[in-house]
Amino acid sequence: MDLHGYFRSSASYRVRIGLNLKGLQYDYCPVNLLKGEQRGNDYRKLNPQGLVPALVDGDTILTQSLAILEWLDETHPEPALLPAEPLARARARALVYNVACDIQPVQNLRVLKYLQGEYGISDEQKIGWIRHWIHEGFCALEQQLNPAPFATGEQPGLFECCLLPQIYSAERFGMDIAEYPAIHRIALACGEIPAFIEARPENQPDSTL
Known part of the structure; x- marks a missing residue:
C-alpha cells in the first residue's frame, strides 16, 4: 500500500496510526501542502478533491481518512478499531x-x-x-x-x-x-x-x- 499524505495533516496522521495499529506495511508518499502539490494534475488523478490522504492498494484508490480507516477495519479486522456491538x-x-x-x-x-x-x-x-x-x-x-x-x-x-x-x-x-x-x-x-x-x-x- 502507498499512503499519500503530509506529515502535519491531521487526516493523514489518523491513517498512519490506523495502519500502524493494524501492523500493516505501507510506503509513505509525501504531498507538500504548503507547495500546493495536492492541487497538481498527477495528484488529482488520485484524489480529485486535492486533499490528503489518498491510500493506494493495487488498483484500489481510497480517499477520506474515516472511509480509509473503516475499510482497513473491515478488510483487516484484527485488532478491531470499533466495538462489535x-x-x-x-x-x-x-x-x-x-x-x-x-x-x-x-x-x-x-x-x-x-x-x-x-x-x-x-x-x-x-x-x-x-x-x-x-x-x-x-x-x-x-x-x-x-x-x-x-x-x-x-x-x-x-x-x-x-x-x-x-x-x-x-x-x-x-x-x-x-x-x-x-x-x-x-x-x-x-x-x-x-x-x-x-x-x-x-x-x-x-x-x-
Missing part, C-alpha cells in the same frame, strides 16, 4: 465525528487561508479561531469519555486515531491538554504505544523537508 459502535462513531467532522475541518489549511485571504484576519485572530473550536469540542468530549484507559475500553481504536492528531494540533497552537483530564489521560496512554509514536509528524520523512 452496534450501540457501542454508534457511540464510538459519535466521539469520532466530534473530532473529524466538527473540530478539525474548521481549522484545516484551506479554511484558514480563506479566512485570511477573504476577510483579512490576523495571525492572532487565526490562532484564537483555532483554539475556540478545539476548546468547544474538547469540552464536549470531556463529558462523554468514560474512565477506561481508552474511549471504548482497554485498547485504542478509531477514536484515538482521530484524537491524537487533534491533540497535536491543539498543542501546536499553545493549548494545555492537561486542562482536559480525560483527553489528557488518553493522550498519555497512547504516548506509550509504538503505533502512535511512529505515526507522529516529527517521525515522518517529510517533516524535515
Whole structure:
C-alpha cells in the first residue's frame, strides 16, 4: 500500500496510526501542502478533491481518512478499531465525528487561508479561531469519555486515531491538554504505544523537508 499524505495533516496522521495499529506495511508518499502539490494534475488523478490522504492498494484508490480507516477495519479486522456491538459502535462513531467532522475541518489549511485571504484576519485572530473550536469540542468530549484507559475500553481504536492528531494540533497552537483530564489521560496512554509514536509528524520523512 502507498499512503499519500503530509506529515502535519491531521487526516493523514489518523491513517498512519490506523495502519500502524493494524501492523500493516505501507510506503509513505509525501504531498507538500504548503507547495500546493495536492492541487497538481498527477495528484488529482488520485484524489480529485486535492486533499490528503489518498491510500493506494493495487488498483484500489481510497480517499477520506474515516472511509480509509473503516475499510482497513473491515478488510483487516484484527485488532478491531470499533466495538462489535452496534450501540457501542454508534457511540464510538459519535466521539469520532466530534473530532473529524466538527473540530478539525474548521481549522484545516484551506479554511484558514480563506479566512485570511477573504476577510483579512490576523495571525492572532487565526490562532484564537483555532483554539475556540478545539476548546468547544474538547469540552464536549470531556463529558462523554468514560474512565477506561481508552474511549471504548482497554485498547485504542478509531477514536484515538482521530484524537491524537487533534491533540497535536491543539498543542501546536499553545493549548494545555492537561486542562482536559480525560483527553489528557488518553493522550498519555497512547504516548506509550509504538503505533502512535511512529505515526507522529516529527517521525515522518517529510517533516524535515
